[in-house]
Amino acid sequence: MLAGWVGGAGDDAAVIDGLVLTTDMLHERTDFPTGTTRYTAGWRAIGASLSDVAAMGASATAAVAAYGAPTFDPAEIEAFVDGASDVCEATGAAYVGGDLDNHDEFTVAGTVVGRTDDPVFRHGASPGDAVYVTGTLGRTGAAIREFERGNADRGNDLFQFEPRIAAGRRLAGVASAMMDSSDGLARSLHQLAEASDCGFDVSWDRLPVDPSVDAVAADEAERRELSTFFGEDFELVFTGPRAVVEANREAIDTPITRIGTVTDGGVLADGDPLPDRGYTH
Secondary structure, eight states: OGGGTSTTOSSSSEEETTEEEEEEEEEHHHHSOTTOOHHHHHHHHHHHHHHHHHHTTOEEEEEEEEEEESSOOHHHHHHHHHHHHHHHHHTTOEEEEEEEEEOSSOEEEEEEEEEOSSOOOSOOOOTTOEEEEESOBOHHHHHHHHHHTTOHHHHHHHHOOOOOHHHHHHHTTTOSEEEEOTTOHHHHHHHHHHHHTOEEEEOGGGOOBOHHHHTTOSSHHHHHIIIIISOOOOOEEEEEOHHHHHHTGGGSSSOEEEEEEEESSOEEETTEEOOOOOOOO
């Protein structure tokens, strides 16, 4: 929405003279199911913005967060800071503080800054390129099912995803277009297609569905729902010439899977239209 009003908007993060800047707001009712620990909330709130930086092919420098809640429990705040600090440490960034304020619902606004001299944008994909994803899909959908079943420990474990900062840096200069999958794979493909004026044809059988999905999905329809449309997985979806990407595969620190091809138009799965549906913020 903001891309039509604000210069520099429209990608996962803004890039100004090599500085990368992004911010995300998460709410208890929509982002933190019952059973989510404050440690996980800190990890996830900052991790979401770290993922945006990763999608630009940038390194991460530092993070801050504004923490709002009806009451301030010192143990909860300490746990939140520990989670935020640990996810930053895992990606080479530093958690450097923030702000506390009263709010009627636990709410976090996280901001991350990074740097890059060679950003990767959502535009740039060309017909004939291959399309890839990092890691696996469906962890967050599976986590929600685990929370719903009262398995909070498992839900928290799945919620603590790894932002793909290192992989994003390796893909700078390799990927032709890139974004993260926070809105879900299907919607991400539609957004990339719009930005690059292209299409995609992906294969259902190629999608790297996380094993946690198979543990909770009742059937194939739910398996596809959780892995393709649910969103909030924070993997990288990127395109590039297949030969170039494959030549750099061993240098990328996380598994990547080729799921299809860039085409002239239309977003398809096994030749059938893939709905533009995903996570709604």
